[in-house]
Amino acid sequence: MITFIPTPIGNPQDITIRAMKLFESATLFLCEDTRQTKRLLRLLEERFDMTYPDAEFYSFNEHNGQERLDEFGETFNDKEVVYVSDAGMPVISDPGQLLVAYAQENDLKYDVLPGASAVTTAYAASGFEEGKFLFYAFLPHKGKERASALAEAMNNGYNTVLYESPHRLEKLLDEVETIDENRELFLAKEISKKYQNYYRGTAKSLNAQLKELTIRGEWV
Template sequence: MLSLVPTPIGNIGDISLRSIELLSDADILLCEDTRVTKKLINILKVRYNTIFKEDQEFISLHSHNEKYFIEKLSPDFFDLNVVYASDAGMPGVSDPGQALVAYCLRENVEFDVLPGANAVLTAFVAAGFEETKMLFLGFLDHKGASRAAGLQKALHNGFTTVLYESPHRLEKLLLELNEEEPDRKIFLAKELTKKYQKYLKGTASDVLTILDGNYRGEWVLVISAGQAQADSAISEKDILALDLPKKVQAKLICKITGENSKSCYKRLLEL
């Protein structure tokens, strides 16, 4: 049997009793990073006097080898107690795990998913935005037209939207938000559940002023819901197929998406 076990995103006290039980009784531990999982297990042994099964096998399973690993699997691998644990949080949420579940469904392998800590829902609730329909987009692409399109999707979908961002690109994202939607309210959560946890709420400009160049840490960004893109019988793909100047295409696309015309035109030039 396979069990997907969430692990704390910062505070070790957030681990559940069921998670401890499954980790301690596992024959095989599939780990996003074996070093991180072994460190967690050592903490559980010391802090909670947990007794772990002897001779547990640790196998690395991450985004770079997941496809190859699953191709070599056979269903009898799961005759033992197998646990998958990502480094922090919920397997399958911006972490490996979904492909493993898909394999189990295809091959009729018994599996279970434990509920537990994840940064998406924690930040969503902490943001206090009253639109309770939520969309999670993970990390935006680093650059180019795909990033611009991702940002427009985050701003114009009608839902409260949650993003992850690295400290190296957080300033860039805030500046983009300030240019596109200067009055939109956002919420930032830094180092969730950890010692230096911090919440910030306001416009992108407000947050930039407060941070004053200090972007260190792990961040979750929540964007308040904006107006959804208008429904249209014609799509952006249809417009791009027309033999029209880029500026005209950009204006038409903005009519159906609500996207900023300047950024839309810039995005089309990069296609």
């Protein structure tokens, strides 16, 4: 059995009781980053009296995912396998898709738990009226690919959700303002964390506002 378990995107209290019970019974963890997962498990053990699992831990990411499947994928039926990303919902902008496909192709039983998601949390907080949106995750970093992807995102006829790193956020706002300075934007900073903040306005006004700030943390 393979279980895909969402983890908190900021506040540890957003973990579910079901997730912690499955963590305790797991025999194999596949993690985007084993160090991050072990830190979370120790924190849960300390704050919520969860028993730290007696399990094996292996990284599973875009660089070694296929190698891991070739190495011990055939043993999954005999183990309680848990897959977690560093934060949030597995498989969403995350290498876990390869594991889902493997389970489907090999008739392995799997489950996906509901839980924390930066995409849906940010969209709910935006207040945008249109219920439909498209999720683009991260844009390409530079060049024609980035320009093309941004143009597509801004002209698809739907609200669009993007992730962006703090050191490229100012560049993104400059690009959006150049294309359409009156485009209505919503920015969510550090969702569920101590310094969470929301910003809504036109591309021009938000760009000016954020140039006065030190841009750190995670943004949607």
